Amino acid sequence: MSTKNTATQVKKRSAGIRVKLVIALVAFTVLVLLAIWILQIRLLSYFYEREKFSELEETYLDICTYIGDKNFTDQLQKTAEENGICIRVFTIIDGMAKAVGDGNAGVNCMVHHLSSSLLEDLYVNAKMNNGVYDKRMEFNTDFVTGDAENFYLPGLLQPADTVNAICARLIEKDGAEYFILLDCELTPVSATVKTLQVQFLWTAFFLLCGAILFAFILSRIIATPLSAITEKARRLAVGNYTADFEGRGYREIAELAETLNFAAREIGATDNLQKELIANISHDLRTPLTMIKGYSEIMRDLPGENNAENAQIIIDETTRLSELVSDLLDLSKLQAGTKKPEPEVFDLSALTQDTMRRYDTLIRHNGYRILFETQGEAQVQADRGMILQVIYNLINNAVNYTGESLRVRVSIVLGEDSVRLSVADDGEGISPDKIDHIWDRYYRVDKVHNRAVIGTGLGLSIVKGILEAHGALYGVESAVGVGSVFWFELPLVK
Numbered sequence: 001m002s003t004k005n006t007a008t009q010v011k012k013r014s015a016g017i018r019v020k021l022v023i024a025l026v027a028f029t030v031l032v033l034l035a036i037w038i039l040q041i042r043l044l045s046y047f048y049e050r051e052k053f054s055e056l057e058e059t060y061l062d063i064c065t066y067i068g069d070k071n072f073t074d075q076l077q078k079t080a081e082e083n084g085i086c087i088r089v090f091t092i093i094d095g096m097a098k099a100v101g102d103g104n105a106g107v108n109c110m111v112h113h114l115s116s117s118l119l120e121d122l123y124v125n126a127k128m129n130n131g132v133y134d135k136r137m138e139f140n141t142d143f144v145t146g147d148a149e150n151f152y153l154p155g156l157l158q159p160a161d162t163v164n165a166i167c168a169r170l171i172e173k174d175g176a177e178y179f180i181l182l183d184c185e186l187t188p189v190s191a192t193v194k195t196l197q198v199q200f201l202w203t204a205f206f207l208l209c210g211a212i213l214f215a216f217i218l219s220r221i222i223a224t225p226l227s228a229i230t231e232k233a234r235r236l237a238v239g240n241y242t243a244d245f246e247g248r249g250y251r252e253i254a255e256l257a258e259t260l261n262f263a264a265r266e267i268g269a270t271d272n273l274q275k276e277l278i279a280n281i282s283h284d285l286r287t288p289l290t291m292i293k294g295y296s297e298i299m300r301d302l303p304g305e306n307n308a309e310n311a312q313i314i315i316d317e318t319t320r321l322s323e324l325v326s327d328l329l330d331l332s333k334l335q336a337g338t339k340k341p342e343p344e345v346f347d348l349s350a351l352t353q354d355t356m357r358r359y360d361t362l363i364r365h366n367g368y369r370i371l372f373e374t375q376g377e378a379q380v381q382a383d384r385g386m387i388l389q390v391i392y393n394l395i396n397n398a399v400n401y402t403g404e405s406l407r408v409r410v411s412i413v414l415g416e417d418s419v420r421l422s423v424a425d426d427g428e429g430i431s432p433d434k435i436d437h438i439w440d441r442y443y444r445v446d447k448v449h450n451r452a453v454i455g456t457g458l459g460l461s462i463v464k465g466i467l468e469a470h471g472a473l474y475g476v477e478s479a480v481g482v483g484s485v486f487w488f489e490l491p492l493v494k
């Protein structure tokens, strides 16, 4: 499936940042507006009314303390003025209510203009509710339909707007029964709520428009670098490893760009290494094959050349070929995970000593010195064949890179729980910027393919694969111009 198709599918599957941001911001704004609507508008009148009724209740309790006193009518007027309310007090004698006092704060008052039927209604309700009755009285519904001709309109308010809180209370004091009416206006809050409602609608409209606009701008700012990155990632997918991802503005996008740049560099490097490897392998395969073919033909055609020396060349080249092929095979098995260690207990010192024998000819003919130091028997539990391959690869590298001293030192040091095998050479060493890469597949410090130095760039990655499969510690210390020490550690079997 092409990248383009996949991208189109993604587009179809989920909405883009832009749509999601708009939805999220609009949803958030609606929620905030809803909360404001409920708290500020719907509940405002409710809280205000509750507050007013409890104020009336407190005033009533205050009145209770002095009702029936000699000059309580004066006090009623004072209380009314102090609290900005209206008060009426009746005594009930033989089923008749007689007005005995009142207070008027000069506000839009209802209790002073109630018809006798409404007064009776309030009294009956209070009587039925243990002397306590609260009523929210609206001019247009409660009042007019009651007994309209029995009141007049004192205030400036439109009659239809007037809403009052009325508290009707019954109390007995000093053998007398009192019917007390307290009245305060609720209308201002209703008017405020209406203003707020209009304001709210405008605010909601502007806020929603603002949220949509803001979401669009924000999504544009976020989506633009992402789209640019996606575009470059598409180019990367079709093999353009030079893509330079940019992610300015946001830390997350910058990190994504950085990661993609890193990935692009790594993929590019691996791609180059693979190309190099193919070139190297074809070269390495072709050269011995050419030699084998050439020498075989010489030996067939020229009887004088049919000697042991030429036969040895053919054998050497065949060995080189088979080593290359088995290296490739080993690495692919290690990578695929099909080659697993089969541990057995063996003596690492003895194994190393055996391996050294392979180098006898090298020592004898080419003047190499391969020194071996050990502190004695070192029993370890590991895959013998694999560890042999590790030692062999490390010594091979040391021989290949040791330089003019022709000296390689192999040592085995016993620790408390582990044994360390080191292979040191006096070669030119590895520079710090290259040292981390030498374990990578196909990596060779010297890019110029030099047949004098045998190698495919696979040896150390095989070493790494084997040692990691064993969970062993390994590493290298190297100084340019001084030499390198490659080492690994295995747990000792006691």
Ligand code: ADP
Pocket: 397, 398, 401, 425, 427, 428, 429, 430, 438, 439, 443, 444, 445, 446, 454, 455, 456, 457, 458, 459, 460, 461, 484
């Ligand atoms: P090669 O087959 O090329 O030796 P390796 O994987 O064994 O591949 O090594 C990778 C690279 O690491 C080598 O090409 C070489 O540049 C560097 N290297 C390995 N061992 C040594 C060493 N003992 N001294 C210096 N460089 C080394």
